[in-house]
Amino acid sequence: MITEKLQNAINEQITAEMWSSNLYLAMSFYMEKEGYCGMASWLKKQSFEEHAHACELASYIIKRGGKAKLDKVDVVPNDFGTPLEVFEQVYEHECRVSKMIDALVDVAAAEKDKASQDFLWGFVREQVEEEATAAGIVDMVKKAGAAGIFFIDAKLGERK
DSSP, rough: OOOOHHHHHHHHHHHHHHHHHHHHHHHHHHHHHHHOOOHHHHHHHHHHHHHHHHHHHHHHHTTTOOOOOOOOOOOOOOOOSSHHHHHHHHHHHHHHHHHHHHHHHHHHHHHOOOOHHHHHHHHHHHHHHHHHHHHHHHHHHHHHHHHHHHHHHHHTOOOO
């Protein structure tokens, strides 16, 4: 059985994941409008991944006998700047998500819930990859410059 404190913390993360999903979807729409269809596709897939995380967290709460809840999801921005600025924002956001996941692990540890710690460590490991991927894209965009940006756009469009 999951404790109420941990259930509430994970439910807050569910709402945060849905906000992340909306953020990446808004970025996708923006990049498509700007003519970067590959980047738009990458961001849309990222949006779906965040949505899947919310569902995974909700299923976990339910399996542990708790009640999954989705709170009001705040509005996301709709203007993001250059491709470099977009992916710098992606990187910064993934770093914030990592801190939120770390805090969840801390709650699970304080509640002495080893099953939840184990479950949440999967998200900790995934965040290492998310941060590295976003940082790598920022680096590629910086190195590509104006002449290479459409190569990067095409490369990001290959994401499965």
